[in-house]
Amino acid sequence: MAQAFTEFFTAIFTANRGINASRNIHERMLQNLVHLPIAFYDRNPSGRILNRVTKDQANLDDGMSWQISVTIKCILSVIATITAITVVSPLFFLVAGPVILAFYWIQGYYRSTVRELKRLESTTRSPIYSFFGETLSGVGLIRAYGKKEYRINRLGQMLNHNQKFILANMTANRWLNMRLEGLGAVVVLATSFFAVTNFKKIGPELIGFALNYAFTITANMSIVILVYSEAEKGFTSVERILEYTKLAPEYLKGTVDLRHQIWPNEGKIEYRSVTLGYKDHLPPVVKNVSFTVLPGQKVGIIGRTGSGKSSMMLSLYRMIDLREGQILIDGVDISQVELPKLRTSLAIIPQDPIVFAGTIGSNLDPFGMHSEQELSIALKRANLHDLSTHTLVTESGSNLSVGQRQLLCLARALLLKTKILVLDEATASVDPQTDKILQETIRREIGKRTLLVIAHRLHTVVDADVLLLLDNGELVGYGAPIDLYERTYDGGRRNLFRQLVEQYGDQKHALIEKMRDHAASSRG
Template sequence: MKNLENISRSPWFSLTTSTLHGLSTIHAYNRRDNLTEQFNILSDINSKYLFMFNAGTRAFAFCLELMAATTTLFVALFVVLSSNDLISPSLKGLAISYSLQLTGMLQYVARLSIEVEARFDSAERLQEYVTNCKSEAPRHVKETQIPQDWPSSGGITFVDYKMRYRENTPIVLNGIDFHIQPGEKLGIVGRTGSGKSSLGVALFRLVEPAAGTILIDGVDIMSIGLQDLRSKLSVIPQDPVLFVGTVRYNLDPFNKYTDEEIWAALEKSYMKDSISKLEGRLEAHVMENGENFSVGQRQLICMARALLRNSKIILLDEATASIDAETDALIQNTIQEAFRNSTMLTIAHRISTVMQADRILVMDNGQVAELDDPNTLKQKPFSLFSLLLTASNTVNL
């Protein structure tokens, strides 16, 4: 019963949390009654199981009390009906006293043991999660030694790479096989579900491959630790991520850079003035998920983080999606200047953002459909890139 109560509590709490985060959307679409009804249904289900658990506990306690009272009754009858010559009155009194104490303690211990067993249901669920959840690869692999300055040039090679997100699910990247030159600016485009973002997932080894491998400067990323790999790459995500702490912690969590370097990165990302106005400046507090910054400011802070690391390989997943057009143009110039010698992979949901790339990779159904210079692809009237560009221009018009 306690297990059922715990299971029914999770969706109830989840609905409450998601409702609080989406209050503005709920009010905008007038979905208050619908969410209230869902809340009441989940609350009733949880209350049923909680009532069953409490009723079961009380019923068990009643049975124990009945057993204790019955035992005491039999001892008392035995004491009253037996002759004093057979058993002395002092021993009779001791028997009654012990029976009262024993039944009381038995009842208390039994109820506690049942409560402990019920409450430990949560610990059992945690243990099941810990033991059944498959962990990531090790952070460091002692057998593999990589140069300190790796990657020195930033060349990336996908060799017959296949990937699925979970077992018994469809392949999302099917036989990817291409090479990215060191320092090349590659634009990645394609329709929704074509596998654009999955390339970034594969590069950071968030999901292990089903087959094939990825080489960075000739080193198989499957042979090195996750810490050694991910510390050498930088990503500017579509959904910016900030952690609770300070501005400095979000930019430099391992205290590797000086204040001058941090301010220089903020200046390049056009966030220097905004951070300077905050109380504490670099020590200003950042709320959970960066709620005290706008989405655009969060993306600029993530960009400053990437500028500060100055990695040889940069992944941009529509990094300027929440930035106005004027700042977008300035940021694009900054990206081109700051990452001039880095290999840059730009996952574009708006094709206009990758028209200046050295080459365009067009993904389709998890495969490489086209890979060439943007001008060459644009001149082919029936190429997928031309069709995407035409559709994009039509939508803009």
Template sequence: MSERSPLLPTQVNHDRENSSTQRTLMFVAPYMWPKSRKLQMMAVLSIVFTLLSKLSNLAVPLALRSAVNSLTPGSIKPPLALWSVLAYVALRFGTNSLNQLRSYTWKFVSLDQTRLFGVATFAHLHGLSLSYHLKRKTGEVLRVMDRGVESLATLQSLFAFTIGPTLLELVIVCGVFVQFNSPLIAATTFVSVVGYAVFSVYITNWRVKLRRAMIEADNAVTDKATDSLLNFETVKYFGSEQVEVQRYGERLKEYQDTSLKTQFSLSLLNNGQALIVNVGVMVAMLLAAVRVASGSFTTGDFVMINAYILQLYGPLNWLGSAYRTISQAFTDLEKMIELSQIPKDVDDAPGAQPIDVTSGSVTFENVSFNYGIGTSGQLSNISFTIKPGKTTAIIGPTGSGKSTIVRLLLRFYDVHAGRILIDGQNISSVTQSSLRHAIGVVAQETVLFNDTLEYNVNYGKPEASTEEVQEAIAAAQLTDFVSHQPDGLGLRLSGGEKQRVGIARMVLKHPKVILLDESTSALDTRTERAVQAALNDVSKGKTTLVIAHRLSTIADADEILVLKNGVITERGTHSELMKIGEEGDYYTMWTSQAAAASSDNNTESSEDS
């Protein structure tokens, strides 16, 4: 039994490139042809305009030949010359007009297909789990999306209106030369075109590697700039402006080096193509000149051949550029494909139905979860139930797993053991969208969109009426702030104001289940009391889970869970936990915070006096 010979490195690379090309073609294939009848008609119309423009263009040299022959000394035919010139001009104008009509009709198709392509990728990104978004590089992702969408439009245009029509024109031109009894000129033209294509492919394949390196360097520049500017406060805290500038400069230098190599390869490619084109033109024209000298060709034939060759090499220059562009587009699309094929860590179960929340009971049954070895926030065999309309508070030191409970309830992650129920429904068997619509969240840090305050509040319920929005703003203690804004809008908010916007969103959503994750941690004492009173009003009759640091805000909770190292160590009401005494974690935390609050009050009183 013979053994298979190992593949050579070049063969392996070639196979990988073929596999990558096939994968890219399969990925973009659904977007290359529209699905709606209207757009399909527009696409067909574009193709018809393209064919008509090529036929019109191919007739131009024939009109020029007729005009030149009719003006040859000894056989001048003014009427024929006049009509030939008019036909020449009309055909040139017709070619241009048909190309413009093709561009216009195809624009409808191209914009729609690229829109679908971009939306599909954007939807996939939003469908990915929290673990991906915590690690992603925003600047790089946006550049990959932009390039991918542009590359799809490029491939559509090049395949339909550059490569195909040019190859058709080459066949027809060679056929015309043969028809005029010039097979040698036809062969010369064909060989020069094939040589041009082979040279372009060879050099372009080398340039692909350089192009990839340049793209990586360019992404690194954008990513570094984005990351640095997004964290400008941290930069200023540490006085690291020069460090950031130096790192940005290093990324730019890397991009400069790769860009220079890419430009050198482009210059080499262009010069080689120009040499092949000019040698081909020279040989063909010398052959035609010999035929004219022998009397077998007229002057018009010579002019016609020259016009055909130059006319053919015009789009042929674009053919070489098209191959380079296609290679670049495939390179750019590879990143887009990688982005679009990132697996979802959390996905809806097959046949998942929307959740039906009536009373809002929440139950954790023996829930265990861990992020990985050596990480905090892990949970071990957690069990508790929040009865409908009741409030349960969870407290504990940093890293004890409080926020993990919130993320699991929202199904940002799936539990590793146990299950979570809402009104008896396992949240892993319902759709994520319906689950999150049923839960109102006020996060520890409210992140706002770069839009108006009204838009950010309205995000909790986009279809809400103006009256509902105003009521939500009032409930979050934002009415006075809004009234002092020039137009009642704007986004120059403090941390506390941002948090109240988050509260207004939750109020507007009017959910059955409420999650308050350190919802008043950024507020001053006076505002905290006002907002806490509003939250208490809003929470009445709703199932509420509170993650708290300030124990004074959850003293009235129906049940308090003390979480430590991912395990519930104590549970009960405030009075029950305080009875445990100094041995209890809750008692220790309460007395410590009470002493700190008393010290702060004394300091404020001293400063006021």
């Protein structure tokens, strides 16, 4: 009875401590993951991260503390068995030494092999998670190009490759069981032999006692190795999870205290000799760029693909660390501002709008900081008259059109009332009609905010106050659209902006006329 109570309370204590430890490690990992810089997610595929958050955490959750407890208990049981048999029949000591050495060699060989097999199984499982994620995000393109069979076959190859190591692991388990059964048979045979040869001295009671223990040694040895191997897998998982808890997060704190100030209150942006790069060993993507955006200006950022337009936006949010230079908003160096304060002081309409499952209201105001009336007014200002705050939104906003999702992001930006609004090629994925509605809504509702527009279509920025023209990370043009178009360069240098306009063919005349009309209205 005492043993039963002891084991019961030991099991409760072990399980409770194990669950608490698992929960604490999981919370620390997630807390760190959400604060890691964007460069971490560029370097690490989603499958690898999911593997650690799911499979490794499951290894930790599935009774790792219980496994350690059982391992210790079975080791003590094996030692007690050998001791008991040796006490009953001292000659068994001659067999115990070789049996222990054989057991030590078998478990060492098995554990080293299985450890490598499990590592390979885990390594080949991560690409499967990534493959699923890529397939789900690109299912439209896969169907459009008729690549369904190719993707199915590719998945089959990856699964077969992964299953090879699972099969090898199962084979290794059978190899272990056969050898442990052999060792167990040796122990029982030796116990029986010494018992029979010393029957008169030992007596039937002690012989039965010794044989009873001998029959349990195989099971105990098998449990020791298998459970400890599973515990080792848990140790590896803990090590991998703790690796994520020790990664350096983004620097959240700042040296400038702006908590009780309205910042920015004007919307002036200054780039001073800014050089940006994603990795130290790679060349910079933006090189020694300097310019000033005055409060309330509409500034278009244009250039060919890969010229550094989106990198400029990322630097404003401190998603890329500066190699050189400074970025100032209203005279304050943004590297000295608390990161949450900086990012909540800016509003953005991205090229791929972010919409969550829930309602229109929860997407507009996830923290419940605004009234129902304010949300409804923001929807009307964004030209979303057919939606209400209670309209349900499915995962990723799949029940809304691309244009509606963009306008929803605009309503969210209008609700924030920030002095700076960034449009990161917001109309690149919409049809011309939706593009027109979005542009008209922005012009009507933006007011005196500073507007940065990263442009894919030139007609969205020809009415800008200033254009920034980037080429291979360098600022090669800065000024009013019509001035950039008519500018001539010494030494036969090409006018890159004029080349971009010329690519529009018959539509270029309308663009040029629009630039001239805007310049005339600005001077007037």
